[in-house]
Amino acid sequence: MLSYNVLRGGWERDGRQVDHVSLGQGEFCVSDDPDTVITTVLGSCVAACVRDPKAGIGGMNHFVLPRLPSGSRSDPSRYGSRLMPLLIDRLLERGASLKRLEAQVFGGASPGPFQNPIGQNNVDFAMAYLAERGIATAAPVRSGAAGCRLEFWPESGRLIHTPLTGVKKVAGARIMLRPVKPLVLSSAA
Numbered sequence: 001m002l003s004y005n006v007l008r009g010g011w012e013r014d015g016r017q018v019d020h021v022s023l024g025q026g027e028f029c030v031s032d033d034p035d036t037v038i039t040t041v042l043g044s045c046v047a048a049c050v051r052d053p054k055a056g057i058g059g060m061n062h063f064v065l066p067r068l069p070s071g072s073r074s075d076p077s078r079y080g081s082r083l084m085p086l087l088i089d090r091l092l093e094r095g096a097s098l099k100r101l102e103a104q105v106f107g108g109a110s111p112g113p114f115q116n117p118i119g120q121n122n123v124d125f126a127m128a129y130l131a132e133r134g135i136a137t138a139a140p141v142r143s144g145a146a147g148c149r150l151e152f153w154p155e156s157g158r159l160i161h162t163p164l165t166g167v168k169k170v171a172g173a174r175i176m177l178r179p180v181k182p183l184v185l186s187s188a189a
Helices: 080-093 118-132
Strands: 002-005 010-013 019-022 027-031 036-042 046-052 057-062 102-107 148-152 159-163 166-170 173-177 183-186
Touching: 027 036, 027 080, 036 046, 036 057, 046 080, 046 118, 046 148, 057 080, 057 148, 080 118, 102 118, 102 148
Parallel strands: 019 036
Antiparallel strands: 002 010, 027 057, 036 148, 046 057, 046 102, 148 159, 159 183, 166 173
16 A cells, blocks of 8 residues: 655655655656656646556656757757657657557646746647657646646556645745645556
8 A cells, every 4th residue: 555654754655665766857767666656846847647557657757848949058858859759768668558658748837927838838849749649648737837746656657746836935035835735636546
């Protein structure tokens, strides 16, 4: 049984600590281990959670923008045009079937006072890429103005999406807040 141990500050399955992989920008992870949880925190960035339920394998990525801007010398792995194919190809290499893959896209917040389309552009890119590959995709979950935290168990498909409630200033520091109760979108049987 999967449970959260408040004293140890982490997830456990039958008393064993669950492996925790925290993704930063430009990273991805694929796993078939039931004791692995992949987490990330998103603002305008996007994460795609993709899995093959029959093979019991899945993965997540975290990208900044759809494509590397022309003339940029930035690391290309931070962009959806590089990370989406890497994630799907690694799943297929590890035994997933393209026709059984299912996905959901998260993130794409519009932080700040301006309605910048970066977050929406990221979501649109990820959804278009998945559709182009013929991957069944649930409706995207946008992050609003403040972002979200994701916890994804790729083997089972369990996913917890916790919206961040905003920014609070305390003694000159900016602290990201989250609600008391996260939304569990799916759970293992």
